[in-house]
Amino acid sequence: MPLELATVSPLFAEFPFEWNYIRSIVRVSLYVSLVAVALSTLFSLPIALLIGFKEFRGKTLLTSIINTGMGFPSVVVGLIVLFAVSGQGPLGSLDLVFTPEAMILSQFVLATPVITGVSLAAVSSVEQNVRDAAYAMGGTRFDVALVTIKEARYGIATALLAGFGRAISEVGSVLIVGGNIAGADGESYTRTLTTAIQLEARQGRFETAMILGAILVVLVLLVNAIVVRLGSGNGGYR
């Protein structure tokens, strides 16, 4: 093992942007953003359904608060999350600062208003009579929710994509809470595509920055394609 490392490390020194570097950055980016979006979906979808189904005072206000949250500046979220996870913050004992998990937390905060807001719009647009029909056919509240989700699935897919897009393309907060850390061997720990691009650009290595940028765009396209494919593939929408 030490021998192997000894022969490999000079290679990395000569080509700092080895395949390993890029691969680990892509892995960290995807891990953080996908987990954040998955958690956020589990959290946002029930809320969107609840708000969508219920009529209550202040619904319009709540909806506009969620919609405002969509444009919340990511650096501010980063700062708030940093204070929360920092040694003296309320979550300080979890030792999350400068970890991928802290980045997941900040991306969760960023993606949640987007996913909630867009799904809420989708759910609200499912016509009342569809819900009534499901209810009339003896469906439980859970069945009605499922029917609604099925009817609104394109809108919800759009919500997930928008949330994912917000998460993976964001620089400010992950830089603050993650610290843009890569190991001496070029293995990324909290360095994502966006923070790596920022770092490469600041060092004037625009070519590497461009390559990473291209990878980021391709990734987002790929995820979009997969989600759209899944959305149109199952269920046999007529």
Added chain:
Amino acid sequence: MPIHRREMLAGIGGGATIGLAGCTSSSDGGDDDEPEISGETITLTTTTSTYDTGLIDELNAPFEDRYGVTVDTVSQGTGAALETGRSGDSDVVMVHARSLEDEFIEDGYGVNRRDVMFNDFVVVGTSDDPAGITGGNDVEAALTTIAEKGATFVSRGDDSGTHAKELELWDAAGVGEFGEWYREAGQGMSEVIMQVGQTGDYTLADRGSFLSMQSEIDLDIHVEGPIEGGPELLANPYGIVAVNPAVHDGVEYDLSMAYIGYLTGPEGREIIEEYTLEGEQLFFPEAISEEPNFQQYVPEDWAPSEADD
């Protein structure tokens, strides 16, 4: 028969070892499973100048191999790096602004400061030198000229070690009025150098950062630092200090001290000395010295109180 069994056990053992090896290397790029502290992590906050030159990676790799400790390096400005240490979010801090380091120690957040290495600051600018400051290596006169001619000067403006030094230099040059020619970028060294390359005239840079970017931009050194015969005023010493475990009991104090020991020991010295970019040595180690240097452990103006007998 027993031989058979033994072979089989050996086979199983070997398999398990291979499996384990696969596990550790895939999970965290970890190390051999021998040392007890293997798998631990320390967080180092340091300046963009040491990180962007690539020196930190060069220093960390052998340390990680030898101690089985991962060093998470976060590169920030000196002010931010110390602030992260103050909140206990990093274990060890390596920066280059003595006054800020002293404050850090005086406030009780840092212990066991050591001098690590030095390089120097240089005034860099576009090759056409609009204010005509080349020659003489008199940094105070050069800054006064820049101010008088109103040539664009891009400042880091980010509370970094370089920024602190720059303010000190303006002070020494007696320039107190900053007009439109003075721009605060609020960014890292490399970004500021890029900015000067594109839209500005001059900036103060540490030699390491400048050399590491020289091939990307068209800028020249107009005032040299002490390494090339310039004034001592432009010296740029780097210090390392551990975060005080009495203030933040969560910090990895022992591992930080191992790291400090490594950096200020013979191995660290060798790596720092041999680290070159474009054929030039960037940093000069100064930790190992036969002459005692008590000043490195205490704030610069510190003197023992009268209780001393």
